[in-house]
Amino acid sequence: MIIGFIGFGKVSKNLIELIKSDEITFATSLENRSDKTIKNAENHDIRILDTFEEVVDASDILISANSPKSAVEVAKKYGKFCKGIYVDLNNVSPDTTVKISEYVEKFVDGAVIGKIDSTNPTVYLSGEHANELLFLNEFLNVKIVDDASKLKLLRSTYTKTLSALLIESYELSKKYDLTDEFFEVLSLTEGDEFRDKSLSRINNTQNSLKRKSEELEEILDYFGDDLEMVKAAYRKFSQ
Amino acid sequence: MIIGFIGFGKVSKNLIELIKSDEITFATSLENRSDKTIKNAENHDIRILDTFEEVVDASDILISANSPKSAVEVAKKYGKFCKGIYVDLNNVSPDTTVKISEYVEKFVDGAVIGKIDSTNPTVYLSGEHANELLFLNEFLNVKIVDDASKLKLLRSTYTKTLSALLIESYELSKKYDLTDEFFEVLSLTEGDEFRDKSLSRINNTQNSLKRKSEELEEILDYFGDDLEMVKAAYRKFSQ
Numbered sequence: 001m002i003i004g005f006i007g008f009g010k011v012s013k014n015l016i017e018l019i020k021s022d023e024i025t026f027a028t029s030l031e032n033r034s035d036k037t038i039k040n041a042e043n044h045d046i047r048i049l050d051t052f053e054e055v056v057d058a059s060d061i062l063i064s065a066n067s068p069k070s071a072v073e074v075a076k077k078y079g080k081f082c083k084g085i086y087v088d089l090n091n092v093s094p095d096t097t098v099k100i101s102e103y104v105e106k107f108v109d110g111a112v113i114g115k116i117d118s119t120n121p122t123v124y125l126s127g128e129h130a131n132e133l134l135f136l137n138e139f140l141n142v143k144i145v146d147d148a149s150k151l152k153l154l155r156s157t158y159t160k161t162l163s164a165l166l167i168e169s170y171e172l173s174k175k176y177d178l179t180d181e182f183f184e185v186l187s188l189t190e191g192d193e194f195r196d197k198s199l200s201r202i203n204n205t206q207n208s209l210k211r212k213s214e215e216l217e218e219i220l221d222y223f224g225d226d227l228e229m230v231k232a233a234y235r236k237f238s239q
Numbered sequence: 240m241i242i243g244f245i246g247f248g249k250v251s252k253n254l255i256e257l258i259k260s261d262e263i264t265f266a267t268s269l270e271n272r273s274d275k276t277i278k279n280a281e282n283h284d285i286r287i288l289d290t291f292e293e294v295v296d297a298s299d300i301l302i303s304a305n306s307p308k309s310a311v312e313v314a315k316k317y318g319k320f321c322k323g324i325y326v327d328l329n330n331v332s333p334d335t336t337v338k339i340s341e342y343v344e345k346f347v348d349g350a351v352i353g354k355i356d357s358t359n360p361t362v363y364l365s366g367e368h369a370n371e372l373l374f375l376n377e378f379l380n381v382k383i384v385d386d387a388s389k390l391k392l393l394r395s396t397y398t399k400t401l402s403a404l405l406i407e408s409y410e411l412s413k414k415y416d417l418t419d420e421f422f423e424v425l426s427l428t429e430g431d432e433f434r435d436k437s438l439s440r441i442n443n444t445q446n447s448l449k450r451k452s453e454e455l456e457e458i459l460d461y462f463g464d465d466l467e468m469v470k471a472a473y474r475k476f477s478q
Binding site: 154165176186191227232 | 352353361363384389390391393394396397398400401403404405407408411412415417420421424425427428430462466467468469470471472474475
């Protein structure tokens with residue numbers, strides 16, 4: 001079996017590291033890719049083909065994992081040539097997912113939950129052909145749901161707004177010189193990992209405020225703009 | 240040693256159950272108390288005196304645990320007669336704590352963190368005489384900090400706003416008929432207890448929306464009204 005990748009960033013790289021099987025060959029192309037991607041691919045056991053057309057043609061499973069912005073374009077360009085299952089793993093909205101599915105025959109909507117580079121990441125899949133990917137459970141945690149993109153977006157309403165709350169509370173604790181005490185007192189009820197987990201969330205968010213703010217905009221577009229807490233998080237990230 | 244109580248509700252009741260020592264006698268009065276309080280006291284090993292004046296006079300440690308509203312009044316009425324340590328355990332703001340301290344000589348500000356009816360609750364204490372209460376560590380978790388009320392209020396900015404976020408996300412998951420999926424997907428990153436803990440927070444909050452909303456108002460009064468997330472939680476609770 002051949003699993004092909006369009007896009008060879010963190011997600012693809014980690015999937016290859018997780019899926020170890022003599023029966024599976026990986027393939028991608030480095031056509032017009034960045035130096036970083038080329039280096040990434042060279043360090044992995046993956047067959048490099050000259051063009052993405054060849055990758056699409058050879059793949060039993062084709063994984064699109066590039067960027068939210070190019071996800072539709074990739075489907076438009078390659079979807080019609082894909083005879084296998086086309087899995088979109090980009091972080092796109094439910095509306096964008098519908099657009100992508102229109103260019104592809106055997107479409108599976110996929111959503112990576114949490115960190116892809118953990119030892120047992122979870123990927124939610126949906127679509128008529130999702131069941132055919134259940135064999136991947138041998139290598140990672142695969143769950144079939146009705147609408148992976150919608151569920152991921154719903155999850156984001158909580159996680160991204162929580163990050164905004166953490167940033168606000170953390171800033172307040174710094175203002176009053178009570179940061180250690182703040183984390184300590186909350187660890188009593190939120191668990192021992194509260195400090196590390198919160199600081200990691202705060203840093204991740206502050207390093208990509210613009211993207212987080214765009215994602216919150218997408219949430220408000222999709223779920224409606226009467227979400228007081230999400231709106232406040234959006235304002236906080238746009239400050 | 241005599242530990243006296245002004246107020247015999249949940250906090251006092253649970254403290255008596257936790258502090259088991261042959262050397263400690265508990266005392267309170269049932270003067271003008273509700274039937275519920277009288278019943279509560281009758282079920283516990285506590286000496287009932289005729290008046291609160293007698294309780295105050297007899298106590299080496301006097302615990303005021305009645306209600307945020309009556310905390311100042313209690314201090315005003317009994318503080319001056321208290322020769323021992325006066326511990327205020329009411330959920331009051333740092334400003335109210337300062338007011339209370341003005342009526343009392345040996346004042347200790349106390350804040351119960353989390354649930355008082357757990358097996359090992361934590362009580363934060365502050366004030367010149369707080370160290371004299373460290374012996375209570377034998378029975379519960381006592382921590383000395385610079386300003387217990389301020390730390391408790393800072394903690395509340397996080398926990399109460401988190402409850403507002405949980406309510407909003409939970410309502411959204413119900414709207415899309417994805418409640419089970421919502422809790423399941425979040426458990427992957429937030430821990431196995433996420434569902435139970437969240438539902439418990441949601442219920443507690445919805446059962447006392449008015450009080451929670453007043454507490455958020457107090458937070459905004461004290462820490463300033465530029466807290467976007469707390470303000471949104473306040474709006475959510477006042478809807």
